[in-house]
Amino acid sequence: MESLFVRYRNLVVLLVLLVAQMIGLATQVRHSAEGRNTLDPRDQSGVRLIRLWANAVVSPPEEAVHFARMGAIDLWQNYVDLQGVRQQNAELEKTIGRLRLEQAELLQDAEQGQRLQALLGFQEHYIYKTVAAQVYGSGGSAQSHVFYIDKGSADGLRRDMAVVTANGIVGKVRDVFPRSAQVLAINDQTSGAGVILATTRIRGILRGNANGQLEVVGVLADERIKPGEKVLTAGGDLIFPRGLPVGEVAKVVPDPERDAFIDIMVEPAAHLDRLDEVLVITSMEPRFSQQEKQDEATSEALEGAQAAAIEQQQKAAQINAERLPNLIVPNLPPEQQPINESSNPAPMAQPPQPLHPDVFSPPAGTMETGAPAVDEEGRPIAPAAPKKSTPPAVGAAAPRSQPKSSKQRRNP
Amino acid sequence: MSVLGANLRRDLEIHRYPVLVYALVPVASLVLQAWLPRVLGRYAWVDLPLVVTVYFALGRRSPIQGTIMGAVIGLFEDALSQRAIGVNGIAKTVVGFLAASVGIRIDVENHLIRLFLNFLLSLLSSAICIFIYRVLLGLQYDWQWFTELFIAIGNSVVAIILFPLLDRLQMRE
Numbered sequence A: 001m002e003s004l005f006v007r008y009r010n011l012v013v014l015l016v017l018l019v020a021q022m023i024g025l026a027t028q029v030r031h032s033a034e035g036r037n038t039l040d041p042r043d044q045s046g047v048r049l050i051r052l053w054a055n056a057v058v059s060p061p062e063e064a065v066h067f068a069r070m071g072a073i074d075l076w077q078n079y080v081d082l083q084g085v086r087q088q089n090a091e092l093e094k095t096i097g098r099l100r101l102e103q104a105e106l107l108q109d110a111e112q113g114q115r116l117q118a119l120l121g122f123q124e125h126y127i128y129k130t131v132a133a134q135v136y137g138s139g140g141s142a143q144s145h146v147f148y149i150d151k152g153s154a155d156g157l158r159r160d161m162a163v164v165t166a167n168g169i170v171g172k173v174r175d176v177f178p179r180s181a182q183v184l185a186i187n188d189q190t191s192g193a194g195v196i197l198a199t200t201r202i203r204g205i206l207r208g209n210a211n212g213q214l215e216v217v218g219v220l221a222d223e224r225i226k227p228g229e230k231v232l233t234a235g236g237d238l239i240f241p242r243g244l245p246v247g248e249v250a251k252v253v254p255d256p257e258r259d260a261f262i263d264i265m266v267e268p269a270a271h272l273d274r275l276d277e278v279l280v281i282t283s284m285e286p287r288f289s290q291q292e293k294q295d296e297a298t299s300e301a302l303e304g305a306q307a308a309a310i311e312q313q314q315k316a317a318q319i320n321a322e323r324l325p326n327l328i329v330p331n332l333p334p335e336q337q338p339i340n341e342s343s344n345p346a347p348m349a350q351p352p353q354p355l356h357p358d359v360f361s362p363p364a365g366t367m368e369t370g371a372p373a374v375d376e377e378g379r380p381i382a383p384a385a386p387k388k389s390t391p392p393a394v395g396a397a398a399p400r401s402q403p404k405s406s407k408q409r410r411n412p
Numbered sequence B: 001m002s003v004l005g006a007n008l009r010r011d012l013e014i015h016r017y018p019v020l021v022y023a024l025v026p027v028a029s030l031v032l033q034a035w036l037p038r039v040l041g042r043y044a045w046v047d048l049p050l051v052v053t054v055y056f057a058l059g060r061r062s063p064i065q066g067t068i069m070g071a072v073i074g075l076f077e078d079a080l081s082q083r084a085i086g087v088n089g090i091a092k093t094v095v096g097f098l099a100a101s102v103g104i105r106i107d108v109e110n111h112l113i114r115l116f117l118n119f120l121l122s123l124l125s126s127a128i129c130i131f132i133y134r135v136l137l138g139l140q141y142d143w144q145w146f147t148e149l150f151i152a153i154g155n156s157v158v159a160i161i162l163f164p165l166l167d168r169l170q171m172r173e
Helices: A002-007 A009-026 A045-080 A085-120 A290-323 A402-410 B002-011 B019-043 B048-060 B063-080 B087-105 B111-136 B145-167
Strands: A029-031 A037-039 A129-138 A146-149 A162-164 A169-176 A181-185 A193-197 A203-208 A214-220 A230-233 A245-254 A261-268 A277-283
Touching: A002 A009, A009 B063, A009 B087, A009 B111, A045 A129, A045 A146, A045 B019, A045 B063, A085 A290, A129 B019, A193 A245, B019 B048, B019 B063, B048 B063, B048 B087, B048 B111, B048 B145, B063 B087, B087 B111, B111 B145
Parallel strands: none
Antiparallel strands: A029 A037, A129 A146, A129 A277, A146 A181, A162 A169, A162 A277, A169 A181, A193 A203, A193 A230, A203 A214, A214 A261, A230 A245, A245 A261
């Protein structure tokens, strides 16, 4: 028996190692309810320990290589680009000042929006806190689209936090170590994110294919989907906030497995192959930094000054209105206010008779409306007094120009 | 015949390296493997840990050492990815064993043989990985045959350059 073991010791060692690894593999696979095998997303303690060891061994030299490269690039770029930096800095400071005020106003709008949403019972997620991180390494395999960042649990990172750039989403935190974290890119086959097409509002699931390209799967064939349409996060996956850019539709291909469905190939907005700096969204709770609050206070103070100016203008207008005659008399009941007066205060009772009648003037008796009032001798009498006469109030204006006009008509 | 015998004996020499080389070269291969995709993007068609496994297995001519080194490097490679730990481990275990077994029998100093061996073993490694994913584990795993072919070609080319460089690290008696 011993000689057999010695004779075949190479094969025995090979078999032992293979069997041990196969057992290890078997413990990492789960049989889902749909009857499919899936990799356990949560690493067991043993598996996590191996990952931790590998990370501890490989990460330090990897970070050293990365930062040496970045340092060399920075040195070169800073040396070459120093010309005109002062002027650019002054311009940027002005821009920052203006943008801070604009941002403060936007924050107020956002707060108001949230309050309104809370009133409506509608929950929406906003990005309020991010951690900037440097990408220093990758998973190193063509089929594995993961990368490593230099921030970990010590910086507040947790599993399943969204990772984005200014251009668009990048991935989610898959594993967190004390000083580093592993990020699963959105173009990995095991990745998934809920997305929506910006124009057609069609929803689907974004994942990576074998070539590391992005595709939206599970979409019913629709002729409205055209290349160039923007793809945004849908916000339903509880990882990515809603409305973040994902990319653009590159082309639409039929789903090889299902007839009525299509796969939408997406050109990512972020450069997934060349990532240097990323942002990890650590909180979507409404928290504002001290600077933002200060900016907001400044903005409020400015708005207060504007409000005071408006109030002064209103006061001046009020004073002017008091000095001018108006149509409202404080002593009178509402129905007798001049503004409500509809009757003619001085109606023209009778047109005056001509002193020398001619053929062109109709006889007074034929006039129906405003028939002339004559006395017994046939002479015209003065017009009748108004039906309602209101005593002129102090400071009140006389009823509009009607009496004057009637007087003018009476005495042409 | 005597010349052939001398050559045969020379070929069957076991290459020995300082202990640090055994530790640093695999780590360096893992670091570079993790760093290269950041420079070359998805065109990083090379598997440096596999090349290093083949090199040490061929040089040491010990199936046990080749097997163990392949297993360790493969497990570390798995641990750095998000995939199941053990897939690359098994593939490189087999590759290490086969490379060492072949190294006993043929002249591995020949560039053409190195090129051919790396090409074949790279394809074998890819085949084992796909077999484990799709058959043993029953996982959904899409792959492209030309990507695996390019990786095999890339490994062969890198091996031609890297092997002479690593040969310089040998301990001379």
